[in-house]
Amino acid sequence: MRDDRFNVPGALTLLAFLAAWEAAVRFGVVTFAYLPAPSAIALAFVAIVRSGELFAATVHTLRSIVIGWVLAGLIGGLLGLVFGLSAFARRYALASLEVLRPLPAIAFLPVALLLFNFSLTTELVVMIYASIWPMFVNTMGGIANVAARLHDVSLTLKLTPLQTLVKVLLPAAAPAILVGLRLCLGTTLVMAIIAEMIGNPHGLGYAVVNALMAIQPEQMFAYVLFIGVLAIGLNFCLILAARRLLPVYGREAMSHV
Amino acid sequence: MARIAAEQKFEVSPAALAPANGGNIYECEAVSLELFPHGQRRLIIDRLSLNVRAGEFLTIVGSSGTGKSTLLRLLGGLMPASSGSIRFRGSAVTGAPSGVVVVFQDYSNALLQWRSVARNVALGIEGKLDRAEIDRRVRQSLQLVGLEKNASDHPWQLSGGMQQRVQIARALALKPQVMLMDEPFGALDAMTKASLQDEVLQVHERTGTSFVFITHDIDEAVYLGDRAVVLAGPPGHIHKTVEIALPRPRDQMRTRQSPAFLDYRAEIHAAVLNAGGH
Amino acid sequence: MSRGAPWLTALRFGFPPLRGLAPLFALLALWQLIDPQGSPYFPPPSAWWNGLAGLARSGRLFAALGATLTTFTLAIALACVIGGLLGLLIGRSRAARRALGPLLEFCRGLPPPVIVPVGVLVLGYVESLKLVIVVLVAVWPILLNTASATAALSELLGEVSQTMRLGRLATLAKIVVPSAVPAFLVGVRGAVPLAIIITLLVEMLTSLPGIGSLIVISQRQFHSAEVYGLLVVVGLVGFVLNGAFVVIEGALLSRWPPRASFAQGG
Numbered sequence: 136m137r138d139d140r141f142n143v144p145g146a147l148t149l150l151a152f153l154a155a156w157e158a159a160v161r162f163g164v165v166t167f168a169y170l171p172a173p174s175a176i177a178l179a180f181v182a183i184v185r186s187g188e189l190f191a192a193t194v195h196t197l198r199s200i201v202i203g204w205v206l207a208g209l210i211g212g213l214l215g216l217v218f219g220l221s222a223f224a225r226r227y228a229l230a231s232l233e234v235l236r237p238l239p240a241i242a243f244l245p246v247a248l249l250l251f252n253f254s255l256t257t258e259l260v261v262m263i264y265a266s267i268w269p270m271f272v273n274t275m276g277g278i279a280n281v282a283a284r285l286h287d288v289s290l291t292l293k294l295t296p297l298q299t300l301v302k303v304l305l306p307a308a309a310p311a312i313l314v315g316l317r318l319c320l321g322t323t324l325v326m327a328i329i330a331e332m333i334g335n336p337h338g339l340g341y342a343v344v345n346a347l348m349a350i351q352p353e354q355m356f357a358y359v360l361f362i363g364v365l366a367i368g369l370n371f372c373l374i375l376a377a378r379r380l381l382p383v384y385g386r387e388a389m390s391h392v
Numbered sequence: 393m394a395r396i397a398a399e400q401k402f403e404v405s406p407a408a409l410a411p412a413n414g415g416n417i418y419e420c421e422a423v424s425l426e427l428f429p430h431g432q433r434r435l436i437i438d439r440l441s442l443n444v445r446a447g448e449f450l451t452i453v454g455s456s457g458t459g460k461s462t463l464l465r466l467l468g469g470l471m472p473a474s475s476g477s478i479r480f481r482g483s484a485v486t487g488a489p490s491g492v493v494v495v496f497q498d499y500s501n502a503l504l505q506w507r508s509v510a511r512n513v514a515l516g517i518e519g520k521l522d523r524a525e526i527d528r529r530v531r532q533s534l535q536l537v538g539l540e541k542n543a544s545d546h547p548w549q550l551s552g553g554m555q556q557r558v559q560i561a562r563a564l565a566l567k568p569q570v571m572l573m574d575e576p577f578g579a580l581d582a583m584t585k586a587s588l589q590d591e592v593l594q595v596h597e598r599t600g601t602s603f604v605f606i607t608h609d610i611d612e613a614v615y616l617g618d619r620a621v622v623l624a625g626p627p628g629h630i631h632k633t634v635e636i637a638l639p640r641p642r643d644q645m646r647t648r649q650s651p652a653f654l655d656y657r658a659e660i661h662a663a664v665l666n667a668g669g670h
Numbered sequence: 671m672s673r674g675a676p677w678l679t680a681l682r683f684g685f686p687p688l689r690g691l692a693p694l695f696a697l698l699a700l701w702q703l704i705d706p707q708g709s710p711y712f713p714p715p716s717a718w719w720n721g722l723a724g725l726a727r728s729g730r731l732f733a734a735l736g737a738t739l740t741t742f743t744l745a746i747a748l749a750c751v752i753g754g755l756l757g758l759l760i761g762r763s764r765a766a767r768r769a770l771g772p773l774l775e776f777c778r779g780l781p782p783p784v785i786v787p788v789g790v791l792v793l794g795y796v797e798s799l800k801l802v803i804v805v806l807v808a809v810w811p812i813l814l815n816t817a818s819a820t821a822a823l824s825e826l827l828g829e830v831s832q833t834m835r836l837g838r839l840a841t842l843a844k845i846v847v848p849s850a851v852p853a854f855l856v857g858v859r860g861a862v863p864l865a866i867i868i869t870l871l872v873e874m875l876t877s878l879p880g881i882g883s884l885i886v887i888s889q890r891q892f893h894s895a896e897v898y899g900l901l902v903v904v905g906l907v908g909f910v911l912n913g914a915f916v917v918i919e920g921a922l923l924s925r926w927p928p929r930a931s932f933a934q935g936g
Contacts, residue, residue, distance in 0.1 A: 148769040169791045230690025237908035238901075239867045241874070241882075245889035245897050250711055329783045329867075333874055340783070344875070347787040359788055363780040370779065470829050487832075494833040501826050506848050506925045515844070516834040548927035566834075 169352040176360065179353035188342065189361065196327055196338040199258055200369075204323045206259075207266035208316055214267070215274025215315070219308075220282060232271075240265030240326055244334045255337075258330040265326045269318035277311025278304060313377055320373055324366055339365075417570060417602050418444035418467060423476035425462060436462050438627035439476065444570070449596050449603045451617035453610055453660060454667070459628025460606045461574050467604060468494040468572050481569075493563040495573045499556040503547045509558050510534070510543040516566045533561040536595055553584035557591070564595065570602045571595075577612070586644050589616060593642060610664065614656045615642060622660060624667030631667040634660055713895040718902060721888075721895035730884065735903070738880040741869050742911070745804035749861055752805070753812030754854055758847065760813070761820025778814055782807040782864060786871055800872050800880070807868045811860035819853030820846060852926055855919050862915050866908055881907075 153173050160172040171179075183189040218224050218232075240261055247257040281304050289299040305312075331340025339362055346355035425437040437459045444450055444467075454460050465471050466478060469488040478485040480492065493516070496502040503512050513530045521529070534540045537557040547555050556576055563571055573592075577585040593616065596603055607613050613620045617636050624631035636656055638647055647653055702714045713721075725731035760766045760774075789803040823846060831841040873882025881904060888896040 142768060142771055144765065144769040145771040145773075149772050152773065167792050169794075226690065228690055228693045231692070231694035234691065234694060234909055235905070237863065237912040238905035239863065239870055239908055241867050241870050242885065242901050242904040244874075245885045246901060248889055249892070249894050249897060325781045325783060328781050329871060332783060332787070332871075343784060343787050347791055350791075352791055355787060355791060359780075359784050362784050363776055366781055367776070367779040465829070468833055470832050488835050490835065492833075494829070496826060496829070498826055501824055502830050504845065504848070505927055506851070508925075515836075519840065546925060546927075562834075 169350065171353040171356055175353040176356045179351075180357040180361070183354060183357060189358075192337070192339045192342045192358075193361075193365070196331065196340070199255070199262065199327045199330075199338065200320075200323050203259055203262040203266060203327065204320050207263045207319050207323060208270050210263070211267040211270025211315065211319060212274050212312065215271045215276075215312075216278055218271070219275040219278025220304075225279075236268050236272075241329055241333075244330065248334055253335055255335060258327065258335040258338075261330050261334065262323055262326040266319045266322040269322055270315040273311050273315030273318065274308070277308035277315070280311070281307040309381060313381070317370075317373055317377075320369060321366075324369065328362065415445050416443045417446040417481060418442070418604075419477075419479045420467075421477045421479075423463075423466060423473045423478055425459075425466060425471075426474045435627040437466070437473075438625070438629045440629055441476075442621065442630060444602060444604055445619075446569075447600050447602055448618045449593075449605065449616055451605045451607060451613035451620045452623055453607055453613040453620055453664065454623030454625070454628075454631075455608060455664065458623040458625040458667075460608075460623055463623070463628060464494065464572050464574050464604065464606055467570075468492055470494065491569040493566050493568040493571055495556075495559050495563050495571060495576050497575045497578050499552065499559045499576075499579075500547070502559055503555060503562075505546065505548050508544050508546055509539060509550070509561075512547065512558055513562045513565050515562060529565045529567070530561075533564040536564055536598070537561045537591060551584075552580050553588060556580065556588060560592070560595070564599075567599075568601060570604065573603065573605045575606050575608065578608070585612075590642075590644065592616065593640075597641065610657055610660050611648070614638075614653060614660065615644075615647060620656075620660055622663040622667060632660075632663040634663070710892070710894055713898060717895035718899035721893060722899035722903065725884070725896060725899075731903070734879060734881045734884040735907070737878075738869055738873065738882070739907070741800050741804060741880065742865055745801055745808055745865050745869070746858070746861060748801075748805045749808035749812055749865070750854075750858060753809040753857065753861075754816055756809075757813045757816025757854070757857075758820050758850065761817040761823075761850070762846070764821075767817070767821060774814065774817075777810060782810075782868055783871055786868065786875060790872075790876060795876065795878075799876070800869065800878050803872050804865050804868050808861040808865040811864065812854065812857035815853045815857030815860070816850055819850045823849060852923060855922065859915060859919065862911060863908070866911065870904070 157172050157174060160170060180189075218229065243261050243264055244257070247260050251257045251260065285303050285307060289303055294302065327338065328340035328343075331338040332344045335341065336345075339358060343355055343358045343362070346352075346358060420440060420442045422439045422441055423437060424435065424439050426433055426435045428434070440463065442463075452460050452463065462471075466473050467480075467485070469485045469492065472486070480489045483489075504515065507515070510530050513533050514526055517526055517529060530543070531540065534543055537560055539554060539557055539561060542550060542554065542558075547558060550558070560571075560576070577588055580588065589612065592603070592605075595601065603616075605613075605616055607616075614636060620634045620636060621630055622632040622634070623629070634656060638650070638652055638656070698715050701712070702716060705712060705714050722731065760770060785807055786803055789799065789806065793799050793802060827845050827849065828841075831845055836844065869880065870882035872878065873880035873884075874886050877883040877886065881900060885897060885900045885904075888900060
């Protein structure tokens with residue numbers, strides 16, 4: 136049963152939650168030392184918008200995300216294409232990659248810090264390393280799957296390898312590739328924040344940790360909530376873009392979470 | 393095709409032999425059902441009256457949209473009627489009546505894929521009988537449908553026809569007085585369908601259970617039934633009832649080629665067309 | 671699909687065939703040969719081994735491993751219980767799903783690392799800080815997947831439980847819960863790497879005992895060989911934990927129809 140009506144219970148619950156939070160802090164019911172009230176968070180949010188800090192931090196993080204996402208998408212996609220097409224590569228090299236894949240990229244941060252110090256390079260290197268994997272896995276899976284199924288089709292139609300790739304394989308693997316891109320974006324965002332918390336003192340991640348160290352709870356919460364909204368916004372934009380550019384595949388790929 | 397050894401006997405539910413209410417096991421009087429999808433009123437079934445005689449094999453035939461599945465669900469107590477009365481063995485139907493089981497078309501999703509065949513068959517009786525009786529009934533039901541060798545398999549390892557037989561066995565384990573079947577063979581190929589039709593007829597003969605069998609296949613309705621009800625709609629209502637006096641036991645070759653069979657088939661086909669179906 | 675050996679099949683997908691490891695070993699061997707002395711930034715594998723041995727001898731390596739693994743295991747166990755139960759409750763109640771919808775969506779979209787500073791600030795530097803934060807993060811994929819599967823329970827199965835005249839408790843135990851198990855496990859599969867990352871993150875940010883803080887300490891002291899060595903340790907831990915999960919999942923799901931979950935490899 137699809138509910139197209141505005142989600143009244145949901146909105147009410149949200150408001151009730153915020154009201155309860157506000158009341159709990161105001162009346163000292165909840166005794167965490169550094170839990171700010173929603174009203175204080177809102178004020179702090181206005182302050183960081185006015186001062187331009189939020190804008191500067193957001194620009195930095197978004198820039199990193201876009202660069203990281205594009206590069207990770209390209210590298211992961213190419214790797215996925217190669218491994219998807221070549222059974223030889225899969226037999227003699229896949230295990231090496233499979234061993235590296237579960238390695239939490241966060242463990243590379245100290246290495247990157249040793250090599251590149253606190254810099255954008257550190258942030259990008261770790262982000263891209265982590266984000267390659269979802270793109271790689273999904274592209275490889277998509278292409279391998281499709282290549283097996285449509286092999287006979289391309290033989291019958293007497294297509295050259297390039298034509299097969301462009302006209303048959305890539306479009307058929309598009310849903311899987313789109314899923315990979317979407318996961319890649321999610322990973323890029325998460326790793327950007329982690330890297331900014333530890334490896335590169337700029338951007339939204341750093342702003343949060345900075346507020347933590349300076350014991351400014353209202354500001355910290357303001358940044359945290361903004362990051363949540365940003366994440367949802369980015370995902371939403373990706374879904375919209377996919378639907379516009381690739382109407383058929385986009386809908387299928389983005390319908391699953 | 394005779395999977396049941398002649399000497400095997402399946403205990404007959406005594407109630408099935410002793411008809412109640414002057415021989416009717418179901419009495420439906422002016423039953424209507426209306427639904428309100430998106431706030432609009434839709435009449436699905438319109439003042440339908442129908443009796444099911446104890447021990448008979450009743451087939452209900454009609455094209456899509458005539459409310460056949462809905463009628464079955466009303467009989468099975470899966471949804472309440474909006475007006476009119478449905479009485480099973482004299483008592484009003486509120487919720488699934490004891491002694492009635494529904495067999496669904498989508499066998500794959502109606503079975504519990506994570507349970508073995510034996511445990512699937514036991515689903516309706518576990519916790520209600522003692523261990524020994526449960527084992528006995530499961531074995532008997534599986535023997536009735538010829539799956540005794542597959543007791544420890546899982547449904548997803550079996551073919552479509554076998555899975556549907558598991559569902560039938562599951563229903564039989566309850567020793568029901570009435571089996572309600574919702575186009576159970578609709579998703580199967582012709583040969584499996586024929587084989588299962590004969591199995592269902594054998595169960596009917598051995599156990600005396602009443603059957604209400606929904607189908608859109610006119611041949612199937614005539615082959616299986618003592619009586620065929622042609623439904624028309626929407627809204628669903630009875631267009632015609634045909635008594636089928638073909639001899640039993642029925643046979644896929646001889647019965648289907650007999651002139652009487654062809655006459656009944658033509659009669660029902662005409663009725664369906666007349667009712668506005670195809 | 672081989673019925674008789676679900677363990678073996680799962681093992682095969684959890685741990686890749688060894689012959690594909692050749693390129694990796696070749697790379698390491700090359701590294702070792704090119705630079706046996708060791709530059710401060712790219713110490714060769716032999717130096718990693720020495721660094722690790724030093725840490726092991728002083729007992730710091732195993733203490734840190736113990737702390738990290740304990741937190742991880744406890745957190746996953748707690749997240750499974752809490753996420754599974756809450757997921758079932760929320761999935762069963764359409765009212766709950768509508769009311770909690772926006773809140774759940776927001777929490778789902780919130781990048782997990784952000785929760786770490788929030789936890790540190792609100793809870794303070796207490797013993798249980800690490801565990802609470804990791805549970806808070808790991809519970810989401812489990813809760814959301816379980817709730818979604820429970821909510822999507824087919825109407826048909828509901829009718830089956832009606833016609834089989836199962837009571838509410840029996841329906842819950844025999845139909846609702848088992849049918850949610852595969853989705854629950856998918857959620858756990860997502861929670862495992864997440865828990866590893868967040869455990870390390872908390873350790874790195876707060877210097878609470880664990881591999882994460884050990885790596886940061888070595889990095890700040892410019893003991894690059896130790897850093898690389900610990901990187902390998904983390905990699906091994908991640909590899910073993912993920913593989914172990916796939917094996918457990920395979921064994922648990924041996925009764926279910928074979929799915930793509932094996933082939934996907936998480």
